[in-house]
Amino acid sequence: MKATNLLFDTHPDWLTHTLANASSNLPEVSTCLPDGTRVSRRANGVLWLQPPAGRENPNREALIVSAGVHGNETAPIEVLNGLMSELFEGRWALACPLLLILGNPPAMVAGERFLDVNMNRLFNGAHGKSEYAGLPEAARAAFLEGLCREFALAGQGLALSHYDLHTAIRPSKREKFALYPFVAGRSVPAGQCAFLLEAEVQTLLLQHRASTVFSSFTASELQAESFTVELGKVQPFGKNDLARFQGVERALRRRFLGESTPPVRAPFDELTVFEVVHEVINSGPEFEFHVPDDVANFTEYAPGSIIWTDRNGRYQVGSVPEAVVFPNRAVPVGQRVGLMIRKKTVIRPE
Numbered sequence: 001m002k003a004t005n006l007l008f009d010t011h012p013d014w015l016t017h018t019l020a021n022a023s024s025n026l027p028e029v030s031t032c033l034p035d036g037t038r039v040s041r042r043a044n045g046v047l048w049l050q051p052p053a054g055r056e057n058p059n060r061e062a063l064i065v066s067a068g069v070h071g072n073e074t075a076p077i078e079v080l081n082g083l084m085s086e087l088f089e090g091r092w093a094l095a096c097p098l099l100l101i102l103g104n105p106p107a108m109v110a111g112e113r114f115l116d117v118n119m120n121r122l123f124n125g126a127h128g129k130s131e132y133a134g135l136p137e138a139a140r141a142a143f144l145e146g147l148c149r150e151f152a153l154a155g156q157g158l159a160l161s162h163y164d165l166h167t168a169i170r171p172s173k174r175e176k177f178a179l180y181p182f183v184a185g186r187s188v189p190a191g192q193c194a195f196l197l198e199a200e201v202q203t204l205l206l207q208h209r210a211s212t213v214f215s216s217f218t219a220s221e222l223q224a225e226s227f228t229v230e231l232g233k234v235q236p237f238g239k240n241d242l243a244r245f246q247g248v249e250r251a252l253r254r255r256f257l258g259e260s261t262p263p264v265r266a267p268f269d270e271l272t273v274f275e276v277v278h279e280v281i282n283s284g285p286e287f288e289f290h291v292p293d294d295v296a297n298f299t300e301y302a303p304g305s306i307i308w309t310d311r312n313g314r315y316q317v318g319s320v321p322e323a324v325v326f327p328n329r330a331v332p333v334g335q336r337v338g339l340m341i342r343k344k345t346v347i348r349p350e
C-alpha cells in the first residue's frame with residue numbers, strides 16, 4: 001500500500017485528511033517512504049518524520065514546525081501541507097528529524113481562532129488550570145507538550161528549533177514579524193536571524209517575560225530556539241495569496257533538506273529589533289483600552305499618549321514613542337489586550 005494511503009486513507013493530502021478527521025480520535029500509524037524516511041502520524045494533524053539511519057544531518061538539528069494553533073490562520077497550514085505533499089511525492093529527501101503540528105483541527109474546520117479557549121494561552125502547564133478542565137483545547141495542548149518533550153529527548157545532541165507559524169488578525173505596518181520568547185540570559189543567535197531574513201521576516205520582537213504561548217513552552221522547557229512567526233493576515237482556506245509566503249516556504253524546505261544558510265541578500269539583509277516594554281492586560285469591568293479597534297500592528301503612539309485606563313490607574317507612553325502590536329479588546333479578563341513595544345536595534349548578519 002502507498003505510504004500516503006496508510007497515513008491519509010483516500011484523502012489527497014495531509015490537510016484534507018486532518019480536516020476530515022477533526023473530531024476523531026485516530027490511532028497512531030507509522031510507515032516508511034520509498035527512500036526509508038519513517039513517517040508516524042502520532043495523532044490527527046501531527047506527523048513525526050525521521051530520516052533513515054545513516055543519512056547525513058549536516059545542520060545537526062531537529063525541527064518542530066507548527067501551524068493552526070489558531071484555526072483561522074490558514075496560510076501557514078497550506079504552506080506546510082504543500083511541503084509535505086512534495087516530500088511524499090519524492091521531490092526531495094528529509095535530512096533531519098521533524099515534528100509537524102497542525103494545532104487545532106476542530107477550529108480549522110470551523111474557521112475560528114479557537115472553539116472554547118485560546119489554545120495559545122494554554123502552554124507551559126496552563127492547560128492544567130481547573131477552569132480549563134475537560135476542554136478539548138486543554139487536552140490537545142497537554143498532548144502537544146508531551147509529544148514535544150518526547151521529540152526533544154529523542155533528538156538529544158541535536159540543535160532544536162521551533163517555529164510556530166501564525167497570521168495576524170489586523171493589518172500590519174510590518175507584514176512579517178517574529179516574536180522571540182523570553183528566557184533569562186539568552187540572546188538571538190546570528191543563524192536564527194539569518195533564517196528569519198531568508199524567510200523574508202525583517203522584524204523581530206523580543207518578549208520581556210515567559211508566557212503561556214506554545215513557543216514560550218518549547219523555549220523555556222526544552223531549551224529550543226523558538227519563535228512565533230507572524231506571516232501576514234488571517235484569510236480563510238483557499239483565499240491566501242501563497243506568493244506572499246514563498247520566502248518561508250523556501251527557507252523551511254532548505255532546512256528540511258539540510259542545506260546550509262544562503263548569504264543574506266537585499267532587501268532582506270537587516271532585521272529591525274523591537275522590545276516589549278509593556279503588556280496590556282484586561283483588568284476587569286472598568287478597564288478601557290484607548291486604541292481603536294482597527295489600528296494596524298506597529299502603529300506608533302507619541303510620548304504622553306494614554307493607552308489604557310482602569311479604576312486603579314493608566315498607562316501612558318513615556319518619553320520615547322511606542323508602537324502597539326496585537327491590539328484586541330475582546331479577550332477575557334486577565335488576558336493580553338496588546339503589547340507596547342519600542343525599537344531597540346537593527347541587526348545586519350554577515
Ligand SMILES: O=C(O)CCC(=O)N[C@@H](CCC(=O)O)C(=O)O
Pocket residue numbers: 070120166167168169170179213215228326327328
Ligand atoms: O493578530 C493578533 O492579534 C494575534 C495573532 C496571534 O495569534 N499572535 C500570537 C502571538 C503569540 C506570541 O506572543 O508569541 C498569539 O496571540 O497567540
Ligand SMILES: [Zn+2]
Pocket residue numbers: 069070073166167
Ligand atoms: Zn495566531
